[in-house]
Amino acid sequence: MVVLELSDHDVNRIFRALADATRRDIVRRTLVADVSVSQLADSYEMTFAAVQKHVAVLEDARLVTKEPRGRERMVRGNPERIRQAQLLLDQFEAIWRSRIGRLDDLLAADATTHPET
Amino acid sequence: MVVLELSDHDVNRIFRALADATRRDIVRRTLVADVSVSQLADSYEMTFAAVQKHVAVLEDARLVTKEPRGRERMVRGNPERIRQAQLLLDQFEAIWRSRIGRLDDLLAADATTHPET
DNA sequence: GTATCGTACAACCAAATGGTTGTACTAGAA
DNA sequence: TTCTAGTACAACCATTTGGTTGTACGATAC
Numbered sequence: 590m591v592v593l594e595l596s597d598h599d600v601n602r603i604f605r606a607l608a609d610a611t612r613r614d615i616v617r618r619t620l621v622a623d624v625s626v627s628q629l630a631d632s633y634e635m636t637f638a639a640v641q642k643h644v645a646v647l648e649d650a651r652l653v654t655k656e657p658r659g660r661e662r663m664v665r666g667n668p669e670r671i672r673q674a675q676l677l678l679d680q681f682e683a684i685w686r687s688r689i690g691r692l693d694d695l696l697a698a699d700a701t702t703h704p705e706t
Numbered sequence: 707m708v709v710l711e712l713s714d715h716d717v718n719r720i721f722r723a724l725a726d727a728t729r730r731d732i733v734r735r736t737l738v739a740d741v742s743v744s745q746l747a748d749s750y751e752m753t754f755a756a757v758q759k760h761v762a763v764l765e766d767a768r769l770v771t772k773e774p775r776g777r778e779r780m781v782r783g784n785p786e787r788i789r790q791a792q793l794l795l796d797q798f799e800a801i802w803r804s805r806i807g808r809l810d811d812l813l814a815a816d817a818t819t820h821p822e823t
Numbered sequence: 824g825t826a827t828c829g830t831a832c833a834a835c836c837a838a839a840t841g842g843t844t845g846t847a848c849t850a851g852a853a
Numbered sequence: 854t855t856c857t858a859g860t861a862c863a864a865c866c867a868t869t870t871g872g873t874t875g876t877a878c879g880a881t882a883c
Contacts, residue, residue: 684734752872758831778880
């Protein structure tokens with residue numbers, strides 16, 4: 590299994606990119622089907638340039654890729670990167686569960702030492 | 707099952723809070739054990755006030771809680787919130803998987819319609 | 824009591840963010 | 854060819870972010 594190898598900076602950009610509702614919507618839409626930047630821009634109450642910037646942030650975080658098709662740029666969601674973000678959160682959960690495990694051990698040890706309680 | 711009910715703004719704050727290496731480290735440490743703000747501050751190359759602000763960002767996102775203990779404030783990681791963030795990413799993955807499912811259906815239908823290919 | 828430890832919070836600053844308008848270039852349509 | 858659709862990118866602006874210093878205040882230690 591390939592261990593997740595992301596720098597702090599990479600992780601920062603992934604979560605930063607997901608911290609905006611418009612960008613999350615772009616990711617959802619481009620996971621479902623390829624969409625051009627102008628098609629995306631039509632959907633939101635902001636200028637084309639603003640949407641372009643959001644796509645750039647997502648591209649920088651590698652949450653989407655852009656591919657030229659004719660005069661358009663098709664945006665495609667990157668499920669692999671979503672997977673990596675999930676693994677990052679899984680690590681937090683694992684840390685927490687290991688704490689619970691250790692607490693259980695302590696309780697078990699305590700029950701053995703003081704069975705009268 | 708209780709459906710995840712988070713506003714866009716809530717989600718923004720959760721991901722925004724996770725988009726900083728110091729804050730992610732604070733979450734990890736406070737998931738393992740309760741730590742006071744000053745103990746946290748000792749660990750990082752920044753002032754106490756800066757760490758205090760990071761904790762405030764995490765608290766605002768409900769990724770940690772703060773509880774007074776004597777003159778200290780103990781910071782505690784909130785695994786429930788991590789769980790909610792995981793569910794959010796799961797939703798993205800589900801969207802992607804449903805696309806794959808539909809593509810499979812199309813291929814199957816195509817194979818049926820044009821079995822000679 | 825007084826000293827000090829841990830915290831809260833305001834004010835300030837530089838840099839990043841999220842938006843705008845305007846200009847320019849390229850590919851396809853007429 | 855000319856027109857237009859789609860994009861790229863620079864410049865600008867207001868707000869937010871991430872840090873600082875300084876002041877104040879309650880809880881504990883002496």
